[in-house]
Amino acid sequence: MISIFTVYSDICKISAPAHWQIRRFKDIITSSRSGIWGDEEKGDANDIVCYRVADFDYSNLCLKFDNITYRNVLPEQANEKLLSKGDLLLEKSGGGEKMPVGRVVLVNSPLRAVCSNFIQALSVNKKQSARFVLYLFHSIYSNRINTLFFNQTTGIQNLKTAHYLAQEIFLPPYSEQEAIAAYLDKECEKIGRKIELLERKADAYSRLRRSLINRAVTCGLDPNKTFKTSKSSICTEIPSHWQEKRIKDIFTEKSIKGYPNEPMLCATQSKGVIPQSLYENRVVTAVSGLENMKLVDVGNFVISLRSFQGGIEYAYYRGIISAAYTILELDTNNSRDYFRHFFKSLSLIKLMKKCVTGIRDGQNINYTTLKYEHIPIPPTDEQKEIAAYLDEKCAKIDAILEKINTEVERLKELKRSLINEVVTGQRVIETESRS
Missing domain, CATH: 3.90.220.20 (DNA methylase specificity domains)
Structure with a gap:
């Protein structure tokens, strides 16, 4: 054979x-x-x-x-x-x-x-x-x-x-197999400990990032502000000068179809709404029924089937997406950049988890329920100020996370290469049968 x-x-x-x-x-x-x-x-x-x-x-x-x-x-x-x-x-x-x-x-x-x-x-x-x-x-x-x-x-x-x-x-031979396995156990454990420490560090920075966003979009930036009781289920109190509105009062649901020649998009938790061709080097295959897919414009927000896990995604590109998704357009009196952060906040994700339908937990987000929920609305100028603050802080944290993730990937590749070289005989280790 x-x-x-x-x-x-x-x-x-x-x-x-x-x-x-x-x-x-x-x-x-x-x-x-x-x-x-x-x-x-x-x-x-x-x-x-x-x-x-x-x-x-x-x-x-x-x-x-x-x-x-x-x-x-x-x-x-x-x-x-x-x-x-x-x-x-x-x-x-x-x-x-x-x-x-x-x-x-x-x-x-x-x-x-x-x-x-x-x-x-x-x-x-x-x-x-x-x-x-x-x-x-x-x-x-x-x-x-x-x-x-x-x-x-x-x-x-x-x-x-x-x-x-x-x-x-x-x-x-068996004795050499055992020696190789013991060597790899030891070396992989060393690499694994380094990866674990880096992943813990990355998790701490990710939690800091989420905390910064959540505090800014529910409390604002002014440490001397006064508060009033909130009727929103997102938080118990909000700054006294903030308003509260239902999601449906500031967002319009869109369902525009018939644009089959637009690029196909996908909603990702890490990169927002981007072309499928840019997501993990994915190859876009021919799909039928493009006439029935929904049109998304830059600046729209997309509620995917799994939004309850990571919030509502911001569209960085124009294109078409599954008709199963909900497309929202913000009115011109509010800041897209502010809501780009707000819709990724822990408080909003927690709220979305209450608006889930389907046989399996988390199968679909029920926008019919979600759109009647009240959310805190800062004045427009303050929205822009909060967005600029979060852009700066998140960019610094993201740069640190990128360095950590690059090092983690390097270590994973080192582990992969080590195993590959030893079990294929490319790298010889000392064993009793060879000494």
């Missing part, structure tokens, strides 16, 4: 030590079994822990246990699906554009458990190191070689598991 791990195999053939062997994944796996979802938890003896892809702590290549799911599975079904500590869990269905299907983590708990039907459980031969094989899977995934084995006929990515596991790999 000719392996189609073209990039990976070519690297290994050049760099792998001569004593490494060519094997296939399926030759070193003693058990490959699909997961089971079972029934809703019933509180009886058949309830069992069921790990989901949401439980993957992929940064550490293991499971996390902060939100364990229990499912009801009959013993005769559960017994053949039970997991053991040291098994590997292969994500075979799901994935997405940013995180394609095919991630693998280690079962790091002795709990009696099964995995969901979106996961394939793998038991590695005792003559091989499960942790080395785990790092090997990580190397293959980080090189996106797993994408060669997709079968995507719907919105869900499916990994052709049998085909994937039939591919050739290069393996050192």
Whole structure:
């Protein structure tokens, strides 16, 4: 059989030590079994822990246990699906554009458990190191070689598991596998600690940013102001000279269609409303029904299906967007820049969470309810002053966050490269078998 791990195999053939062997994944796996979802938890003896892809702590290549799911599975079904500590869990269905299907983590708990039907459980031969094989899977995934084995006929990515596991790999002797895994455990932990510290720092700056915005748009900037009781559910009191109006009184809902030649937009929580072509280098594919999409002008605000998570998005470009979204136009007596900040404030997001409809929590924002909510309105000049203040403060914080995120990405790439070089034999480490 000719392996189609073209990039990976070519690297290994050049760099792998001569004593490494060519094997296939399926030759070193003693058990490959699909997961089971079972029934809703019933509180009886058949309830069992069921790990989901949401439980993957992929940064550490293991499971996390902060939100364990229990499912009801009959013993005769559960017994053949039970997991053991040291098994590997292969994500075979799901994935997405940013995180394609095919991630693998280690079962790091002795709990009696099964995995969901979106996961394939793998038991590695005792003559091989499960942790080395785990790092090997990580190397293959980080090189996106797993994408060669997709079968995507719907919105869900499916990994052709049998085909994937039939591919050739290069393996050192067991003792060398264990030494490599121990080396990577140590080095990846060092990198992981640095990343964790930077992410904590970034989180602190992000919280500061949110706090600055929220205080400015609910209390203003003058420390000597007096307050009055608010009738808004956003805050209990507001500056005495501020007004309060319903959202519908200062925003007009737009629903203009019939502009199929305008660029397609997407609403993002990090960048506002921008062309799809600018979002994560996304390739825009042909879409039918463009006549029915809504027109968005620069300066409009867009309520997406997930606005309850990150506020209402500001449109930086003209184009068309899904008809499921609500498009709002601010009247000329108020500042767009002020509301660009206001609609990202914690108080506004908290309010939006109360205006949710749908079978699943957070499925849709009900603008019919939201538009009757009162919000605090500073005088126009003060709106502009607050917007300028927040633009300056947020720009400084954003610059710091960009530096932190750049360093985090550098460390993640360092970790990825390290794993890749060691498990493919490009970087040789000292082991007992080599010393």
